[in-house]
Amino acid sequence: MHVVIINGSPRVQKYSNTDKIIAVFAKGLSEKGNTFETYAISNRKTWDIIRDAYIKNDEILIALPLYVECVPGLLLEFLETLPEKDARTRLSFLLQSGFAEGCQLRCGEAFLAKLPEYLGVRYGGCLVKGDNFAIRFLDEEKQVQITKPYQAMGKLFAEGDGFLREEAKKFTGPEYFSLPMRLIIGLMHKTLAKKMLQKVAASLGCRAPLDKKVWETNSGYTE
Amino acid sequence: MVLMIDTTTNHIGKVISGELLRIGKNATGFELIDTTGMHISHCVGCNYCWLKTPGVCAIQDDYEPILRKINKADQVWLISDTRFGFVSWQTKNIVDRILPLATMYLKFKDGQMRHVMRYNHQPDFGIIYTGDGDQAYLERWCQRTALNFERRSLGVFSESRGKEAVSCML
Numbered sequence: 038m039h040v041v042i043i044n045g046s047p048r049v050q051k052y053s054n055t056d057k058i059i060a061v062f063a064k065g066l067s068e069k070g071n072t073f074e075t076y077a078i079s080n081r082k083t084w085d086i087i088r089d090a091y092i093k094n095d096e097i098l099i100a101l102p103l104y105v106e107c108v109p110g111l112l113l114e115f116l117e118t119l120p121e122k123d124a125r126t127r128l129s130f131l132l133q134s135g136f137a138e139g140c141q142l143r144c145g146e147a148f149l150a151k152l153p154e155y156l157g158v159r160y161g162g163c164l165v166k167g168d169n170f171a172i173r174f175l176d177e178e179k180q181v182q183i184t185k186p187y188q189a190m191g192k193l194f195a196e197g198d199g200f201l202r203e204e205a206k207k208f209t210g211p212e213y214f215s216l217p218m219r220l221i222i223g224l225m226h227k228t229l230a231k232k233m234l235q236k237v238a239a240s241l242g243c244r245a246p247l248d249k250k251v252w253e254t255n256s257g258y259t260e
Numbered sequence: 261m262v263l264m265i266d267t268t269t270n271h272i273g274k275v276i277s278g279e280l281l282r283i284g285k286n287a288t289g290f291e292l293i294d295t296t297g298m299h300i301s302h303c304v305g306c307n308y309c310w311l312k313t314p315g316v317c318a319i320q321d322d323y324e325p326i327l328r329k330i331n332k333a334d335q336v337w338l339i340s341d342t343r344f345g346f347v348s349w350q351t352k353n354i355v356d357r358i359l360p361l362a363t364m365y366l367k368f369k370d371g372q373m374r375h376v377m378r379y380n381h382q383p384d385f386g387i388i389y390t391g392d393g394d395q396a397y398l399e400r401w402c403q404r405t406a407l408n409f410e411r412r413s414l415g416v417f418s419e420s421r422g423k424e425a426v427s428c429m430l
Contacts, residue, residue, distance in 0.1 A: 048305035079304075104303065106404040107346065110353035111302040117343055136373050144404045147397065148346060155344045219368045226366045234311070234364050241312045248363045250379060251315035252328060 038195060040066060041094045043087060044077040045101030045112040053079070054172040055100050058133060061184040062100070065191025078115045091119055095126045097158075098194070102169075103134035106144045121157040128153045129161030129199045131190075135170030139209040142167060161199030164190055165209045174237050262290035262429045263333035263383070265326065267350035268390050271296065272419055273339045276388060279426045290429065291329065295350065298322040302349075303356035310364035315378055317360050326354065331361055333383040335414060335429060340387065345394030346401070347387065355405065362408070369410065377410065386414030388425050393418065 042063065046055040056077065063073050076087040091097055101112055108116075130149045134142050142165045153160040172180055186208070193204055200206075214222060238247055262285075266273030277292045299321045308318040317324060330336055340351035347355075361382070362375035385406045387398055395416060402413040417425040 046305060047302050052306075102305065104305075104356045105352075105358070105408070106401055107352070109302065109305075110349045110356045113343070113346070113349035113352050114302070117349065138372060140372060144400055147400065148344075151394070151397070152344055213371055214368075214373075219371070222373075223368050231365060238311045238314075238364075241308075243312045243314065245314050247310065247314045248365060248376065248378060249314045251360075252331060253379065 038071045038096060038197065039094065040071065040073045040096045040098055040194075041090045042073050042075045043091070043097065043099045044075065044079070045099045045109065045115070046077070047079055047104075047109050047111040048102075049079050050077045052173050053077070054169050055102055055131075055133060057172050057180055058131065058169065058184055058187050059100050061181075062131065062187040062191040062194075065188035065193075066195050068192055069195060071195045078112060084115060084118065087115075088118060088120075092122070096161075097126060098129045098131060098161075100131035100133070103132060103136075103142055103145045103167075107148050108145065116152070116156070119156060123157055124159045126158040127161040127199060128156065128158045129194070130163040131200075132163055132165050133169045134167040137168035137210070138214060139165060139167070139212040142209075162201040162205060164200045164205050168210075261333045262335045262337065263329050264290065264292045264337040264339055265330075265351075265354055266292060266294045266339040267348055267354070268339055268341050270390065272388070272390060272422070276337075276339065276422050276426060279423060280429060283426065283430070285430060293326060293329070295322075295326075295354070300326075300350070300353055300357075302353045303359065307364075309360035310362075314363065315360050317357060319357075323354070323357055327358065327360060330358065330383060331379060332381070335386065336383040337386045337388055337414070337425065337429070340389050342389050342391040342393040342398075345392065345397055347389065347393075347398070374408065374410065382409040382411045384411045384414045385409075386425060386428065387416040388419065388422060389416070390419045 044055050046053045050056050146163050146165050149163050264273050273292045300323050301319045301321050306318050338351050340347040361378055363378050365376040366373050367376050387402050398416040402416050406413045414428050
C-alpha cells in the first residue's frame, strides 16, 4: 500500500500538532513495508504538487484539526481545487481537536463522511480523537508519549480497511466525561490548568491577562 | 442589532436588506457587510489571540472591524454560497477567525467542555445560503457553532426562503 498523506492544517508545519501526529501514524503505517508521501496545505505554493499527488494516487488520507465544528477554511479552499475522481480512489480522514470528548468532533466527522461522495471517491472512514491542543507546547519526550497511540492506528490502517473497523472507532475515547470526571477536570481548569496556560503565554512573551476584555475599554491592544 | 455578512458572488445580502427595509425594519437596526473586495485571510491557527495577544488576532487585514461588529451584534447572519453542501470557504474563514471572542480558559457547560467567553454579550447565529446546501447538515453546524458561544441558532434558510429569514430578524 502506498498512501498520500495530506496535512490539512493551516498552521505552519513546524508548529503543527497534526504534523506530529502524522509522523507517528506514518511509523505504524510503514512497519510492514508500506510506503507514504506527506504534504501540507499550509504552504499554498505546494498546492499544485499536492493536487498532482491526489490525482495520481488511489489511497489518500487527509489529517486535519477541527476548526469551529468542521474543516478549516483553508482546507475547504484547497478541496475546491480538486478534480472529480472515481471510486477507485479511497479517501480517509484523521480528525483531531483540542477538546477531549468525542462528541465535540462528531459534527466535523459528519461533514467528512459525506465529502468523498462530492469528490466522486470512496470513503475510507475517519479516525477521531481530541485532547491534542498541548502537543506543540510539550517537550519531545511528552510529545512522543501523547502521540504514541497513533502508531497503532497507522498499523491498523495498513491492514487495508481504512478506519472502518471497530478498533478505529474505539480510538476516540469517551464521548462525554462522567460527572465525577467533569468535576475533577473542571476544578483543574479553574486552578492548575489556568496557571499552566498563563505560564505558556508568558513563555510566548504575553504579559496581559488571558481573559483581557480588549475592546471594552476601547483602548486597542497595548500590552 | 442585526449583522449580515455576505460573501456570495451574487451579493444576495442586498436583496435581504431590501426586504428588511420594505417590511419596516429601521435602517439603524441592521448592517450589511458585503465582503467583496475585502482582504480576509484564513485563520492560521497561531493561537496568538488566546496566548500571546489575548483577544487580538495576529493577522492584520480587513477582518478586525467585522469581528468588532460581531461582538456587538445580537444576531449574526452568514450569507453564503455553498460547496460540498456546506458554506463557502470565504464564510468559513470568517467563522474560523471568531476565536478572539473566546478565551483559552475552559469550563463545562451542559455536560460538554466550552471555552470561557471573553465578553458578556454574544450573538445568535443564522445562515442564508445559495446553491445546493445540505440543509440538515447546515442546521447541525449552525447549532453547534452557536453552542460554542452559549447562544442559539436562528435557523438556516435557502435563498428562496429569504423572507422567512427576514421575519426572524424583526
